[in-house]
Amino acid sequence: MMVNRDDRAPTTALMVTDMQSRVIRVNAAFCALTGYASDKIKGCSSSALYVLPEQVCDFASIEAEALKNEGIWTGDVNIRKENGEIMKGVQTTVSTNDKDEGFSHYIHIIETLDTYHQGGYDQNTQLPNRNMFKEMLSQEQANAKRKKFQLGVLFVDIDNFKVINDSLGFARGDLLLGEIANRLKSQLRGNDLIACLGGNQFAVLLPDLVHPEDANIVTMKLMHALEEGIDVAGNDVVVTISTGIVIFPGDGEDSETLLKHAERSMYKAKEEGGNNYQFYKASIQHSASNRLSLESEMRKAIEREEFVLHYQPQINTNNGRVVGMEALIRWQHPVRGMVAPYHFISVAEETGMIVPIGDWVLLEACRQNRAWHDGGLKNLKVAVNLSARQFSDRHLLEKVENALQVSGLDVELLELEITESVIMKDIEGTIALLEKLAAMGLTLAIDDFGTGYSSLSYLKRFPINKLKIDKSFIDDVMTNEDDATIAEAIIGLSHNLKLDVICEGVEDEDQFNWLQARSCNEIQGYYFSKPLPADAFEAFVRERNALF
Ligand code: C2E
Ligand code: MG
Ligand code: MG
Numbered sequence: 001m002m003v004n005r006d007d008r009a010p011t012t013a014l015m016v017t018d019m020q021s022r023v024i025r026v027n028a029a030f031c032a033l034t035g036y037a038s039d040k041i042k043g044c045s046s047s048a049l050y051v052l053p054e055q056v057c058d059f060a061s062i063e064a065e066a067l068k069n070e071g072i073w074t075g076d077v078n079i080r081k082e083n084g085e086i087m088k089g090v091q092t093t094v095s096t097n098d099k100d101e102g103f104s105h106y107i108h109i110i111e112t113l114d115t116y117h118q119g120g121y122d123q124n125t126q127l128p129n130r131n132m133f134k135e136m137l138s139q140e141q142a143n144a145k146r147k148k149f150q151l152g153v154l155f156v157d158i159d160n161f162k163v164i165n166d167s168l169g170f171a172r173g174d175l176l177l178g179e180i181a182n183r184l185k186s187q188l189r190g191n192d193l194i195a196c197l198g199g200n201q202f203a204v205l206l207p208d209l210v211h212p213e214d215a216n217i218v219t220m221k222l223m224h225a226l227e228e229g230i231d232v233a234g235n236d237v238v239v240t241i242s243t244g245i246v247i248f249p250g251d252g253e254d255s256e257t258l259l260k261h262a263e264r265s266m267y268k269a270k271e272e273g274g275n276n277y278q279f280y281k282a283s284i285q286h287s288a289s290n291r292l293s294l295e296s297e298m299r300k301a302i303e304r305e306e307f308v309l310h311y312q313p314q315i316n317t318n319n320g321r322v323v324g325m326e327a328l329i330r331w332q333h334p335v336r337g338m339v340a341p342y343h344f345i346s347v348a349e350e351t352g353m354i355v356p357i358g359d360w361v362l363l364e365a366c367r368q369n370r371a372w373h374d375g376g377l378k379n380l381k382v383a384v385n386l387s388a389r390q391f392s393d394r395h396l397l398e399k400v401e402n403a404l405q406v407s408g409l410d411v412e413l414l415e416l417e418i419t420e421s422v423i424m425k426d427i428e429g430t431i432a433l434l435e436k437l438a439a440m441g442l443t444l445a446i447d448d449f450g451t452g453y454s455s456l457s458y459l460k461r462f463p464i465n466k467l468k469i470d471k472s473f474i475d476d477v478m479t480n481e482d483d484a485t486i487a488e489a490i491i492g493l494s495h496n497l498k499l500d501v502i503c504e505g506v507e508d509e510d511q512f513n514w515l516q517a518r519s520c521n522e523i524q525g526y527y528f529s530k531p532l533p534a535d536a537f538e539a540f541v542r543e544r545n546a547l548f
Contacts, residue, residue, distance in 0.1 A: 012029055013110040014489055015030055017063070018104070021045050030110065034079065036082045040082075049079055062077075063094060065094075070496065072093065075091075076089045092109065093108070100519060107488070124174050124178060127181055129195060129196060134255045135255075141248055144208070151248040152205075152218075154215065154222070154245055157201050179232070184222050184226075192205065203259065206218060208451070213288040214347070222243070223240070244262040246280045250281065264280070265278040297333070298344060307329055308330050308331075309328065311368075314502060315523050316521065316522055317521060321545050322380065323381065324383060324415065325382055326417070326531070354390060358390040367406075369414075372538065377538060381413050382409075382414060383417050385447065388421075391418055397433075400442070412442070412443075415442065415445055417446075419448045420449050430462070435463050443466060445468050448470045465500060469501065471504050487518075500521045503522075504525060
């Protein structure tokens with residue numbers, strides 16, 4: 001929920017005020033947006049910030065509205081920046097904290113839709129231009145540093161474009177570039193960003209790469225997308241590309257250097273004949289080719305029954321009981337030993353292998369939960385992760401129905417986890433699909449909430465039941481005010497939207513107490529238990545639920 005991605009997604013600024021409209025806390029995005037230093041705005045009346053369309057807002061009335069309206073108010077306001085400038089039409093959500101705790105503060109969630117719409121686009125392709133790309137890359141770098149993510153940047157150059165362009169003429173050359181841009185774009189995921197750097201060069205930003213090597217899988221998809229000829233006014237034109245790849249952190253500190261190094265690697269790919277890619281670092285180039293062998297091993301793994309599921313308990317904070325579990329896949333590799341999903345899920349996702357693997361996971365999780373139910377561990381809900389590919393699988397609904405039917409599991413005991421970034425990819429399509437799933441009666445949860453780019457204003461429209469706060473917010477919740485503010489805002493908002501909220505990655509008592517004090521409904525994390533093999537999980541539940 002932080003940065004503009006697909007040209008429209010929001011930047012989320014947060015402000016917390018007390019019941020007298022005095023600012024208690026703001027986050028970094030808020031300061032960047034408004035120009036106010038955090039120290040300066042604290043203690044001020046928040047009404048200084050807001051101007052409703054056509055009038056200066058009586059801010060207290062919005063908060064009063066929120067109180068009246070089940071604790072939540074959403075609307076467009078105009079905001080006055082520190083320098084006096086007015087930003088118009090800013091989508092704002094004001095919500096109170098949970099009623100049950102006694103009202104103590106308001107949370108203002110401010111989402112700007114058009115911060116970048118000022119000359120930031122390439123005229124021909126309608127993609128973000130170089131300046132905008134650099135700006136967004138810088139923001140993503142800051143985000144990645146804080147959250148310890150890795151980013152990839154691809155510098156893509158069309159081979160021999162000058163020759164092609166000269167023979168087609170400029171106008172047709174532009175058409176060709178437009179079509180190339182479309183094809184490249186069609187290969188990217190919701191959170192990826194593509195820009196046109198000018199001329200025949202594109203840049204792609206891959207946020208939160210699990211493995212640097214995965215950048216080459218995306219690169220190959222881009223190359224593949226251009227293999228079929230492009231029709232330009234009756235001419236069948238085939239183009240190839242050369243790509244240079246840099247990884248942050250590691251290949252450059254600032255956006256300028258990263259782009260320069262990516263460009264240099266692109267030229268190296270050209271020197272080797274073009275239609276090719278090069279990582280800036282030779283060591284990554286090497287392990288990238290190694291990883292490709294994983295793919296063929298994975299194909300065999302299903303047949304050889306090398307995958308197993310582990311289960312991590314989810315504990316109700318009110319009564320301390322295990323109420324459900326998340327099914328997490330493991331690969332028992334004959335040579336490599338137990339392989340964690342970190343090492344293969346992203347490859348499986350990129351190559352499409354995740355679909356058959358995911359089908360197996362769904363069925364196995366349902367089967368196991370039904371077996372537990374029959375064996376006396378009644379009414380535990382099993383949560384299954386759905387990847388982007390599975391979510392866009394046309395047969396998803398049938399597959400879910402089939403898994404329930406074959407296993408005999410009650411639909412109310414199945415939960416599906418979908419990450420925030422997957423949900424935001426195609427909002428209308430997502431809503432339609434989620435509605436069908438919800439109609440079946442299962443539980444829908446948004447996984448890794450807070451790391452993606454969902455607009456909170458859309459959240460209301462999704463028929464979801466649960467938000468799962470990402471581990472990265474809870475890690476530093478005791479020490480980092482920004483993270484605490486976000487976690488608190490998410491919990492408060494969930495309650496106002498009548499959603500359950502679960503926090504994952506809870507490792508110690510302090511974190512647990514913090515969450516319990518804020519009425520976070522459920523907790524999952526090493527503090528209670530690591531993911532366990534089925535028999536160990538069963539023993540854990542029997543022991544714990546006998547006590548609570
Ligand atoms: P996720 O769905 O967000 O799962 C939570 C991850 O956090 C799990 O890692 C879990 O073991 C780990 N975790 C839970 N509590 C703690 C804690 O207190 N501290 C720490 N450090 N870690 C904790 P795991 O099992 O390695 O899975 C990683 C990711 O792989 C999952 O993230 C999910 O995105 C993906 N994944 C796992 N199984 C499947 C699957 O069956 N299908 C799909 N599509 N993805 C899966
Ligand atoms: Mg999950
Ligand atoms: Mg998660």
